[in-house]
Structures are given as structure tokens and as C-alpha cells.
Amino acid sequence: xxxxxxxxxxxxxxxxxxxxxxxxxLNGKIAGISGVVGRILRPAPGDALWRVWFVAGLxxxxxxxxxxxxxxxxxxxxxxAGVGLMALAGLFVGLGTRVGGGCTSGHGVCGISRxxxxxxxxxxxxxxxxxxxxxxRGKVGG
Amino acid sequence: MRHALxxxxxxxxxxxxVISGMANPHKVVAFLDVAGGKWDPSLAFxxxxxxxxxxxxxxxxxxxxxxxxxxxxxxxxxxxxxxxRLLGGxxxxxxxxxxSGVCPGPALTDVSTLRPEVFAYLGTMLxxxxxxxxxxxxxxxxxxxxxADADAADAATEPPSSVS
Numbered sequence: 001x002x003x004x005x006x007x008x009x010x011x012x013x014x015x016x017x018x019x020x021x022x023x024x025x026l027n028g029k030i031a032g033i034s035g036v037v038g039r040i041l042r043p044a045p046g047d048a049l050w051r052v053w054f055v056a057g058l059x060x061x062x063x064x065x066x067x068x069x070x071x072x073x074x075x076x077x078x079x080x081a082g083v084g085l086m087a088l089a090g091l092f093v094g095l096g097t098r099v100g101g102g103c104t105s106g107h108g109v110c111g112i113s114r115x116x117x118x119x120x121x122x123x124x125x126x127x128x129x130x131x132x133x134x135x136x137r138g139k140v141g142g
Numbered sequence: 143m144r145h146a147l148x149x150x151x152x153x154x155x156x157x158x159x160v161i162s163g164m165a166n167p168h169k170v171v172a173f174l175d176v177a178g179g180k181w182d183p184s185l186a187f188x189x190x191x192x193x194x195x196x197x198x199x200x201x202x203x204x205x206x207x208x209x210x211x212x213x214x215x216x217x218x219x220x221x222x223x224x225x226x227r228l229l230g231g232x233x234x235x236x237x238x239x240x241x242s243g244v245c246p247g248p249a250l251t252d253v254s255t256l257r258p259e260v261f262a263y264l265g266t267m268l269x270x271x272x273x274x275x276x277x278x279x280x281x282x283x284x285x286x287x288x289x290a291d292a293d294a295a296d297a298a299t300e301p302p303s304s305v306s
Contacts, residue, residue: 003182003184004182004183004184005163005184005187006184006187007187008161008162008163008184009162009163009184009185009186009187009188009191010162010187010188010190010191011158011161011162011191012157012158012159012160012161012162012163012164012188012191013158013162013187013188013189013190013191013192013193013194013195014158014191014192014194014195015154015155015157015158015161015162015191016154016155016158016159016162016188016191016192016195016196017158017191017192017193017194017195017196017199018154018158018195018199019151019152019153019154019155019158020151020155020192020196021195021196021199021200021203022147022148022150022151022154023148023151024199024200024203024209024215024216025199025203025206025209025210026144026147026148026151026209026210026211027144027148027209027210027211027212027213028208028209028212028213028214028215028216029213029216030216030220031151031155033155033245033246033247033250034246034271037246037250037268037271038271038274038275038280039280041268041271041272041275042272042275042280049145050144050145050148051148052145053145053146053147053148053149053152054148054149054151054152054155055152055250056149056152057148057149057150057151057152057153057154057155057156058152058153058155058156058247058250058251059152059156059250059251059253059254060149060152060153060156060254061152061153061154061155061156061157061160061251062156062159062160062165062250062251062252062253062254062255063253063254064153064156064157065156065157065160065161065251066160066254066255069160069161072160072161072165072166073255075166075169076165076166076167076168076252076255076257077166077167077168077169078167078168078257078259079168080167080168080171080243081167081241081242081243081259082259083258083259083262084262085241085242086242086244086259086260086262086263087262087263087265087266088238088241088266089237089238089239089241089242089244089263090238090242090244090249090262090263090264090265090266090267090270091238091266091267091269091270092234092235092237092238092241092270093235093238093239093242093244093245093246093263093267093270094238094266094267094268094269094270094271094272094273094274095231095234095270095271095273095274096231096232096233096234096235096236096237096238096270096274097231097235097246097271097274098231098270098271098274098275098278099227099230099231099234099274099278100227100228100229100230100231100232100233100234100235101222101227101228101231101281102232103235103245103246103247104164104239104245104246104247105155105245105246105247107232108189108192108193109189109192109193109196110196110220111220111222112189112193113192113193113196113197113200114197114200114217114218114219114220115219115220116219116220116221116222117222117223117224118220118222118223118224118225118228119220119222121224121228121229121232122228122229122231122232123232125229125232125233125236126232126233126235126236126239127174127236128236129232129233129235129236129237129240130174130236130237130239130240131174131175131176131240132240133174133236133237133239133240133241134171134174134175134178134240135175135176135177135178137240137241138178
């Protein structure tokens with residue numbers, strides 16, 4: 001059972017917005033995570049290094065925040081998916097985000113913020129499909 | 143050195159994912175479980191906070207002619223259109239997100255937990271990205287001819303995959 005955390009979730013969202021805006025301010029790039037990662041795997045000249053720094057910041061930032069907020073680390077719960085299912089899900093996510101051109105951050109945050117019809121349509125689509133998957137599995141609390 | 147400042151973006155992004163609850167897969171599943179009787183709507187507030195702050199800052203940043211360091215600012219508004227490729231990819235992403243409760247950002251943020259689930263997910267995610275980029279190309283085809291310079295193309299014409 002997860003507690004309702006509107007305050008912390010809003011604050012976290014603002015930090016995500018700030019992070020994305022900082023990258024936009026620095027080099028004009030839209031920092032959607034799947035695009036940042038995907039374009040490291042097939043880099044354009046001069047376009048890889050900032051992405052590597054960004055990803056390093058994501059990994060280090062997780063370590064740092066979990067260290068500062070031990071309760072948030074203790075709350076991590078992967079019980080609904082074992083290693084095999086996670087591997088399958090990762091494959092779908094890797095394929096889907098690079099075919100569809102975005103994930104939760106690129107389409108959901110940046111796309112919607114910038115009035116993108118594609119971003120809105122993609123967000124509605126992945127939210128609906130993910131909701132249906134969870135509904136079909138019926139695993140939460142079960 | 144200028145590239146290293148993006149490390150700060152990554153730090154802030156990760157802090158946001160952890161504080162908001164997005165880094166916890168079970169909380170994501172509880173958010174997606176609208177009909178499950180124990181729906182936790184918290185993560186809708188992540189979108190409110192992130193979209194609100196980024197929409198505002200995007201307007202402010204566009205008062206500038208260009209970014210601080212290099213490249214060009216993308217359009218104030220995005221013109222990413224709806225295509226079968228976009229919707230198909232989004233559906234496939236939704237399938238993986240619903241099964242795992244993990245999207246690409248939290249997967250990276252959770253690396254320091256050293257959990258095998260995280261590495262299993264990240265490993266196949268990277269494979270999936272490589273396959274998709276090889277088979278389908280980096281971007282969905284766009285009507286106008288793309289500029290020859292990939293860097294300018296990314297910033298100026300805002301192809302769908304640069305918003306990912």
C-alpha cells in the first residue's frame with residue numbers, strides 16, 4: 001500500500017522540470033531520457049558527451065538522494081516483477097521509446113509543456129496501455 | 143567543461159524522480175492501477191509539477207536568442223505530429239512500463255541500488271534501443287528535408303525522437 005504524497009510528488013516534478021529547463025538553457029536540447037540514452041548508442045559528432053554527463057548525473061543523483069533520504073530507498077518495491085519480466089519489459093521499453101520517439105519525460109513532460117499534439121497523443125497512448133496492463137495483471141495489493 | 147554542467151541536470155532530474163516517488167516501481171504500478179481499489183494518484187502531481195515548471199521556464203528561456211553554450215533553441219512549441227509510428231511505439235512503451243513500473247529515467251536513477259531487476263531491465267532496454275534505431279532509423283520521417291548537420295537538426299527541427 002502506497003501513501004498518497006501530493007506534496008512530495010509535486011516537488012519532485014518541479015525538480016524534473018528545472019533539470020529539463022537547465023539542459024534547454026545550456027545547449028537547446030530537449031532532455032527526454034530515452035532520447036538522451038538512445039543517441040549515446042548511435043552518437044552524432046559532438047553530440048554525445050553532454051548526454052554521457054547527463055546520464056552520469058542521473059545515476060549519481062539517485063545514489064545521492066537515496067543516501068540523503070534513506071526512507072525513499074527502503075520504500076523501493078520491485079515485488080510485482082521478477083528479473084525475467086523486468087528483462088522483457090526493458091526490451092519493450094527500449095524498442096517502443098525509440099520507435100515512438102519518446103518516453104514519460106520526452107512526450108509526457110516536454111511534449112505536453114510545448115503543446116505538442118504528438119506528445120499528448122503518445123502520452124495518452126502509453127498511459128492507457130500501461131493502465132490496461134496493470135488492470136489485466138491485477139497484481140497490486142493482490 | 144560546458145558538457146559537465148549537464149551532470150547537474152542529471153542530478154536534479156534524479157532527485158526529482160526519487161522525491162516524487164517515480165523511482166519506486168510499485169508506486170508507479172499503484173498509480174496505473176486506476177481500477178484496482180487502492181489507486182494512488184500521487185504521480186499525477188509529478189506531471190503537474192514538471193509540466194508547470196517546464197512550460198514556464200521554456201517561455202522564459204525563449205526570451206534568449208540562443209542557448210548559453212551552443213546549438214539553437216528548438217521551437218517554443220513542438221510540432222511533433224501524430225503518426226502510426228509514434229502511436230505504435232508509445233503503445234509498446236506502455237506495455238513495458240505497465241509490466242515493470244519502470245520507465246527509462248527511474249531505471250538509471252535506481253542503478254545505485256544494484257538490484258538485479260534494474261540491470262535486467264537496463265540491459266534489454268539498451269538492446270531494444272539499438273535494434274529500433276537500426277531498423278527504424280533515429281527519427282520518424284519528416285516532411286521537410288532534414289539539415290545536413292545532425293546537431294542543428296536535433297535542435298532546430300525537433301524530430302520526434304529528440305523529445306524522448
